[in-house]
Amino acid sequence: MDLNLNVSGELTALQVMQDSPVIPVIVLTDVAQAVLMARALLAGGIRMLEVTLRTPQALACIEAIARDVPEAVVGAGTVRNAQDAQASAMAGARFIVSPGYTQALAQACRDVRLPLLPGVATASEIMMAQADSLSELKFFPAMQTGGPAMLKAWNGPFGDVRFCPTGGVTAANAMDFLSLPNVVCVGGSWLAPADALARGNWAQITALAFQASRLNVKAD
Numbered sequence: 001m002d003l004n005l006n007v008s009g010e011l012t013a014l015q016v017m018q019d020s021p022v023i024p025v026i027v028l029t030d031v032a033q034a035v036l037m038a039r040a041l042l043a044g045g046i047r048m049l050e051v052t053l054r055t056p057q058a059l060a061c062i063e064a065i066a067r068d069v070p071e072a073v074v075g076a077g078t079v080r081n082a083q084d085a086q087a088s089a090m091a092g093a094r095f096i097v098s099p100g101y102t103q104a105l106a107q108a109c110r111d112v113r114l115p116l117l118p119g120v121a122t123a124s125e126i127m128m129a130q131a132d133s134l135s136e137l138k139f140f141p142a143m144q145t146g147g148p149a150m151l152k153a154w155n156g157p158f159g160d161v162r163f164c165p166t167g168g169v170t171a172a173n174a175m176d177f178l179s180l181p182n183v184v185c186v187g188g189s190w191l192a193p194a195d196a197l198a199r200g201n202w203a204q205i206t207a208l209a210f211q212a213s214r215l216n217v218k219a220d
Helices: 013-018 031-043 058-068 082-091 103-111 123-131 147-154 174-178 194-199 202-213
Strands: 022-026 048-052 073-077 096-098 116-120 136-139 162-165 186-188
Touching: 013 116, 013 136, 013 162, 022 202, 031 048, 031 058, 031 202, 048 058, 058 073, 058 082, 073 082, 082 103, 103 116, 116 123, 147 162, 147 174, 162 186, 174 186, 194 202
Parallel strands: 022 048, 022 186, 048 073, 073 096, 096 116, 116 136, 136 162
Antiparallel strands: none
């Protein structure tokens, strides 16, 4: 990953996906942990950070990272509606990740000028997203919805779509996905495990990020 790459302007979903082999899927319950965690991931070579809106503290965590760790690129995950998208943008999120896809959410992300990585689990959902000019998609939940075999099957009819599989992806099976021609990156929660956050074990998080950022991905 080139940490000197300029990401000060608006991003595309593809740029978010191409920055590192893994986008960490982060659940934070303590704002005091947000900046330290972001710095730990950044030290390991991961700067695209998806903070999920699964806790009441999530937006404040996004705001803290955006303010205090400008070298990181913080995004909001588990965004489900226009209100979530607007609140995420106001908090300083630079990209949006959703578990599913709706036209209303896609329009809301366009309104706040943030790239959307929407979740899909079926061919019909892929087609609906493509009809709305979205071809960089999150395959979710990846392992529960067919895993690498499903993505291999989709590469025929949807060879122009690029995926970020998320859900059940681990350090052990990440390369099963990353070796596929239609996979750009994966999303994974193993980079910021709850026990490491609880203990403030930032060295462990940095080590996990270092390993993830150097996964042996295929050449372009």
